[in-house]
Amino acid sequence: MSDSLTFRLLRYIKAAAETLNFTRAAEQVFVAQSSLSSQIGKFEDTVELLLFARLQNGLKLTSAGRIVATFAENTLKEWDQTLAMALAVQRNEVPPLRLGFSSFINAKLLERFRENYEGMFPGCAIQLWSGDPLLCLQRLDARTLDCAILPLPVDATLYNVQQIAQSPLVVCMRSDDVLADRAQLDIHEVAERITIFRDPELHPSAHTRLVEMFREVGIPIHLACAARTPSEIQWMVKERYGLALIDQLTPLDPGLITRPIAGVNWTADTAFVHSSHMDHVAIPFIERFLQQTWSDSRRSKRPPKARHPEQLELLG
Amino acid sequence: MSDSLTFRLLRYIKAAAETLNFTRAAEQVFVAQSSLSSQIGKFEDTVELLLFARLQNGLKLTSAGRIVATFAENTLKEWDQTLAMALAVQRNEVPPLRLGFSSFINAKLLERFRENYEGMFPGCAIQLWSGDPLLCLQRLDARTLDCAILPLPVDATLYNVQQIAQSPLVVCMRSDDVLADRAQLDIHEVAERITIFRDPELHPSAHTRLVEMFREVGIPIHLACAARTPSEIQWMVKERYGLALIDQLTPLDPGLITRPIAGVNWTADTAFVHSSHMDHVAIPFIERFLQQTWSDSRRSKRPPKARHPEQLELLG
DNA sequence: ATTTCGCCACAGTTTTTGTCTATGGCTCCA
DNA sequence: TGGAGCCATAGACAAAAACTGTGGCGAAAT
DSSP: TTOOOHHHHHHHHHHHHHHHHHHHHHHTTTSHHHHHHHHHHHHHHTTTTOOEEEEETTEEEHHHHHHHHHHHHHHHHHHHHHHHHHHHHHHTTOOOOEEETTSOOOOHHHHHHHHHHHSSSOOOOEEEEEHHHHHHHHHHHTTSSSEEEEEEEOTTTTTTTEEEEEEEEEEEEESTTTTOOOOEEHHHHGGEEEEEEOGGGGOHHHHHHHHHHHHHHOOOOOOEEEEHHHHHHHHHTTTTTTEEEEESSSOOOOEEEEEEESSSEEEEEEEEEOOOTTTTTTHHHHHHHHHHHHHHHHHHHHOOOOTOOOOOTOOH | TTTTTBBHHHHHEEEEHHOOOOOHHHHHTTSSSHHHHHHHHHHHHTTTTTOEEETTTTTEEEEHHHHHHHHHHHHHHHHHHHHHHHHHHHHOOOOOOEEOOOTTOOHHHHHHHHHHHHHHSSSSSEEEEEOOOHHHHHHHHTTSSSSSEESSOTTTSEEEEEEEEEEEEEEEEEETTTTTSSSEEEEEEEEGGEEEOOOOGGGGHHHHHHHHHHHTTTOOOOOOOEEEEHHHHHHHHHHOOOOEEEEEEEEETTTTTEEEEOOOOOOOEEEEEEEOOOOOOTTTHHHHHHHHHHHHHHHSSOHHHHHOSOOOOOOO
């Protein structure tokens, strides 16, 4: 049963596990040695679990003790976060979540994020900051943003990155294009005509990766038009400046269509990004929530064709 | 502070949040209504947090209350799991973890898994069951396996799937092959010569996916040799039966080399798989551990080239 | 309009639990 | 052999939590 367990006791256990010395552990939590000792002892008796081996040369954590001590540590930390968040919510002191986003991410994602946030923390504001990925990351560094929803790749060594969406990249063309009657396109037959790209400045690492990808299929990149927004891209396609690669989920202007690309496995990946400072109280909760949500969504749909096209062979 | 909080109180809060009725909540946890009422009330006072709004027409969870109630629920569940696991470990009653694995997964992964398991649960045995993926999954269904380490894809709607590794697929050839001096190969120039595959029977969904992948690059699959183990594959390559796709990390027999493939983004993905029954006490812990580990490893290395080759464009 | 019922809060009392001081036993080391 | 360090235990005291009983309040029923 969960009774006989107190958060106070968790602190005792944590301190004892850290110091491996009941006397010093007791000092650390500001009680008499006998209290800590007897509390732990009584607990061990009631749950019939030996946490510490009392040896001649001191204490030692048992295997069971290690498991419980780990639990204690995690739980105490989570409670601190929970209390801080609950207090902040109640007092309406949750600072607005300064959320950066690129105009190239799917609007649905932002919407869903907002709904979930509102559901978890009613009345707490989100401050939206549009900005290209590079700017968003700089603002994360400068702590003028708390988090951002950005296209990947983002350097995961510098930021906490949690992928939240993935959808295939498709070729965007006029509906009267010569290729419009084809169900799918080979990258080699369209690569030369893909001339409309996002301005490299907006997300240099993504552009670099793009160049790499084209090189991998043996085709140099023909950047003829650099756009700064998705609608500019669509406008350029309509005006016959060329074709473009866009997220399959992008809403299309009339007169435009998209076609999947065979022979490559290119996807638009979107991630929730924040720096490690965890400045904003809500961040740990969002993180846990997204982890769950993203793993759930993977769980509920069949392995996305675009995601694991790969194992096969050799990995039987 | 974490004092003033008891697991008993968490149960009160959970019950009250569920029933929205202190009287029935008190019954549910077997105490007098006044006890539950005053405990919650006192807690609200000491942490200065209103969990429940007492309205004319009954109780209502406040936003802060919802946050705390969620915490209560999670924590109680985790404690149950922790206690069960700690008891089982102490009594040496942890049943051996019946772990299925395909012979095509990297041996390093199994080793790492074993080390971590031993570290967490000293003295607890792992029962290894070699078997092709299909057999492993059947055994999971039949509950004769607790979990398995398998190549993806695995139907994530039927099993809990946690990816634990990813590495590029490469072409395995003799070191005296005509293509041996090339740093990388285009899939189109070698596809026809890749004739050695894993026996489709061993992992039908992976094979299907493989056929699809070849179709996507516009090349029919030439299955001339079906192997049931990685060493058979290497032997076939050595005997000039053709080329094969293998995990980049596979230890190579002498006389064999591997070359990366340009133009495609094929990887060998490996996952930890278990059914939703959670029959084995250790599974929740393994799951949490792997989640952390896998996200840490993603965090600590740069975005793997093979993983997000894709974003670019449109997702600026 | 009045009664009844369900629900929550409060008061007073008893029981349980936790903490403290003091002490004793044990081991290690000088 | 004596002191220091550490843990366990005992007994006194304090704090916390439980229980019983009661009262208030609104909603539904008579």
